[in-house]
Amino acid sequence: MERESIQNFRFQSVFGNDLFMSEKYRSIALFYLGLFVGLVNFVIAIDIFLESSDEAYIRLLLFTTSFVACCIASRKRYPQWSVFFLALSVFVPICFYLFHSSFSYISLFSIFPLIGVCSYFILGRPAAVLFSLFLIGLAYYATFGSDLPSSDNIFIETLIYYSLLLLTFGVVFFVNLQIKVYESKYYRKQEAVKLESLSKTHKEQVDSIIREIRCDLTDQYLADFKSRSPKGYEAFIRAFGRIEQALDEIHSLSEREEPLVDQKIYRLWEGDDT
Amino acid sequence: MSHFRKLILKQCSVVILPISFCISIFLSYVNWKYTKGPILLALDLYLIMAISFFGIFEYFKYKRYRSVLLLITVFLGLSQINRLIGVGEFNSILIAWVPPTIVLASFLYGIRYAIMFLGLYMLLPIIIYLLTHYSLVPEIMKFVQPPKQSVFFSLVGAMVLSFGYSFVFEGYRKLIQVAIKKQSQVETEERFFATLSHEVNNPITIAILALNQDSLDDDDPSKNRILANLMELSKRSQQYDGRD
Numbered sequence: 054m055e056r057e058s059i060q061n062f063r064f065q066s067v068f069g070n071d072l073f074m075s076e077k078y079r080s081i082a083l084f085y086l087g088l089f090v091g092l093v094n095f096v097i098a099i100d101i102f103l104e105s106s107d108e109a110y111i112r113l114l115l116f117t118t119s120f121v122a123c124c125i126a127s128r129k130r131y132p133q134w135s136v137f138f139l140a141l142s143v144f145v146p147i148c149f150y151l152f153h154s155s156f157s158y159i160s161l162f163s164i165f166p167l168i169g170v171c172s173y174f175i176l177g178r179p180a181a182v183l184f185s186l187f188l189i190g191l192a193y194y195a196t197f198g199s200d201l202p203s204s205d206n207i208f209i210e211t212l213i214y215y216s217l218l219l220l221t222f223g224v225v226f227f228v229n230l231q232i233k234v235y236e237s238k239y240y241r242k243q244e245a246v247k248l249e250s251l252s253k254t255h256k257e258q259v260d261s262i263i264r265e266i267r268c269d270l271t272d273q274y275l276a277d278f279k280s281r282s283p284k285g286y287e288a289f290i291r292a293f294g295r296i297e298q299a300l301d302e303i304h305s306l307s308e309r310e311e312p313l314v315d316q317k318i319y320r321l322w323e324g325d326d327t
Numbered sequence: 328m329s330h331f332r333k334l335i336l337k338q339c340s341v342v343i344l345p346i347s348f349c350i351s352i353f354l355s356y357v358n359w360k361y362t363k364g365p366i367l368l369a370l371d372l373y374l375i376m377a378i379s380f381f382g383i384f385e386y387f388k389y390k391r392y393r394s395v396l397l398l399i400t401v402f403l404g405l406s407q408i409n410r411l412i413g414v415g416e417f418n419s420i421l422i423a424w425v426p427p428t429i430v431l432a433s434f435l436y437g438i439r440y441a442i443m444f445l446g447l448y449m450l451l452p453i454i455i456y457l458l459t460h461y462s463l464v465p466e467i468m469k470f471v472q473p474p475k476q477s478v479f480f481s482l483v484g485a486m487v488l489s490f491g492y493s494f495v496f497e498g499y500r501k502l503i504q505v506a507i508k509k510q511s512q513v514e515t516e517e518r519f520f521a522t523l524s525h526e527v528n529n530p531i532t533i534a535i536l537a538l539n540q541d542s543l544d545d546d547d548p549s550k551n552r553i554l555a556n557l558m559e560l561s562k563r564s565q566q567y568d569g570r571d
Contacts, residue, residue, distance in 0.1 A: 162482050163422040166489035170430055173493045181493055185486050196479045210418045211452060218445055221426040225433040225441045228496075259560065266556045269549045285540030292533035296560070299526035 076132070078231050079175055083128040083135050085223065086171070090142050091121035093216050097146075097209050101155050104206075113149050117142050136176060143168065144187070151195045156206035158195045160213045165192065167220055174228065259300055266293075335499045336435050340382065340392040342491075347398060348379035371406035399432050403444050408451065415459045417452050420478045423485040431492055434499070531561045 098114040101107070120142035128135040151158055165188045173181035270293075279286040355372045378401060382394025403425065410421055425448060433441030457463070535557050538550060 157418055159420055159478060160418050160422075162420055162478070163425075165482060166423050166485040167426040169486055169489040170427055170492060173490075173496070178493050178497070181490060185490055189483055189486055192479060192482050196475050205418075214417055214422065214452065215449070217422070217426060218448055221429050222442070222445055224426070224430055225438055225445075228430065228434065229438045232499075262556050262560050266553050269553045269556075271549070274549050282537075282540045285537040288540075289534050289537035292530040292537060295530035296527055296534065299530070 078227060079132065080128050082175060082223075082227055083132070083139060084125055087121045087124040087128070087135075087139055087142070089216070089220065089223075090139070091118060093212065094118075094121075094142070094146050096212060097150075100208060101206070105155070109149075109153070113146060117146055120145070140172075140184075148191065151191060156209045160210040162192055162195075163217055164213065164220075165189075167217065167224065170224060171220075174224070174231075263297065263300070332435060332499075334502055335495065336395060337392050338498060339435065339495060340386055340395050343395055343398070344379045344382040344386065347375055348383065351376035351379060371401070371409055374401055375406065396436060399428060399436075403428055403432070404447065408447070408454075411451060412455055412458055415455065417455055420481045423482055424488070427485060427489040427492060431495065434492075434495065528561055531557050535561075 094117040095114060098110045098117070102110040102114075120138045124135045124138035124142060127138070147161060147164075150156070150161060165185075168188060169181050169185045172184045275286070278289070351372045355369055355376065358369045358372065375398065378394055378398050382392070382398065385391050385394060407421055407425060411417055411419055414421070425444075429441050429444050432444065535554060538554055538557075
């Protein structure tokens with residue numbers, strides 16, 4: 054357990070220690086991204102294989118499919134490895150297609166900025182910088198370093214174009230979803246923490262006053278009070294008991310550390326203790 | 328638009344408008360000096376330049392920040408589509424700028440605004456095909472694919488832009504944290520002390536009345552101290568309740 058937390062800490066220190074995307078939504082995003090990457094790769098590799106009969110594309114397809122399968126299978130128990138496999142399933146085909154130039158590399162370039170955005174949301178800013186630098190290096194090589202002629206394949210380019218739009222929609226959707234979840238989660242957390250702090254401060258102040266009153270309520274004084282005014286004495290004891298009970302109840306609410314503790318106080322105010 | 332998004336839009340405007348102004352000046356200069364491109368290519372740059380200048384002026388003079396919406400609309404809905412139609416194909420490096428811009432637009436103006444552009448770009452290949460197939464694109468709009476250097480630097484620009492959005496999102500998150508903390512504090516205090524006041528003040532009043540029924544001399548120090556402490560307790564809860 055401790056070892057796992059240390060590994061997580063190291064991983065998060067390198068790849069962003071304050072993720073924008075929550076664990077739950079990251080898991081869902083990894084599943085859909087993996088599926089999407091696998092499908093797109095499958096269609097592209099099969100199409101080129103049918104045209105060129107080059108077995109390299111089948112091998113690429115097998116590699117990519119296994120990466121995607123590993124990514125999806127390990128996304129809950131080992132999210133770090135899941136992200137690693139997803140990165141492989143994206144970068145290996147991109148490198149392969151750029152080196153082989155089986156279609157216009159410009160259509161691949163159009164995905165690069167979106168990969169940067171996705172890597173930021175899934176892994177954090179340092180990962181986005183690393184991946185962006187890697188992609189820029191690749192683009193530089195494909196633009197200036199490679200002598201391979203650029204060929205056209207309208208089907209694949211159209212597929213990449215619409216995949217790009219679909220991925221953009223996915224990012225937009227997940228970001229909006231995440232913002233809403235994040236806001237509500239943060240709001241509840243802040244509410245509970247603040248309430249606890251307020252309650253503690255107030256408890257200290259009120260306790261000192263109650264303590265002073267108790268010091269003055271000696272047995273002798275209470276006995277005299279009872280003998281002089283029995284009704285007043287009973288009313289006072291009842292009222293003082295109610296004061297202590299109400300204060301104890303309010304203060305004990307914050308000690309339970311429940312997320313919706315403010316609602317309990319609200320219900321108490323409304324007179325509904327259940 | 329939510330309060331948070333307005334605040335982040337205000338901060339974004341200070342960054343986006345000057346940068347777009349500088350970039351549009353630079354590209355206009357390049358187009359005039361080297362490319363000798365079609366006039367409509369330069370027209371959208373002039374339009375972006377004018378909007379950016381107007382936005383900066385509006386921001387500092389009238390403290391308004393509406394121009395980013397107009398800028399994004401012109402960039403995505405007019406400038407990019409005009410250029411893609413001019414190139415005659417959607418397989419262009421210009422497309423690299425579209426997804427990050429749509430993500431930013433959705434962030435600042437909501438998901439519906441982004442979906443509107445996504446729908447438009449879904450239709451773009453068909454529009455381009457129809458326009459080029461039936462030769463409906465005027466000669467003045469036609470221009471060739473940019474050279475390799477332009478492709479690379481355009482891609483680097485789009486990558487930098489996508490990385491810049493991480494600052495926008497981080498800023499937004501911090502803004503939410505601060506704003507919600509303040510809101511949470513005010514609401515919690517009000518609710519908490521209203522409850523406290525109600526639950527405690529009634530018995531305090533009863534206790535004070537009961538003590539006053541005591542026929543002992545008012546100069547009794549114990550009774551006076553108890554009364555004073557009860558009054559202090561009552562006063563404190565009333566102060567918290569905001570009645571004083």
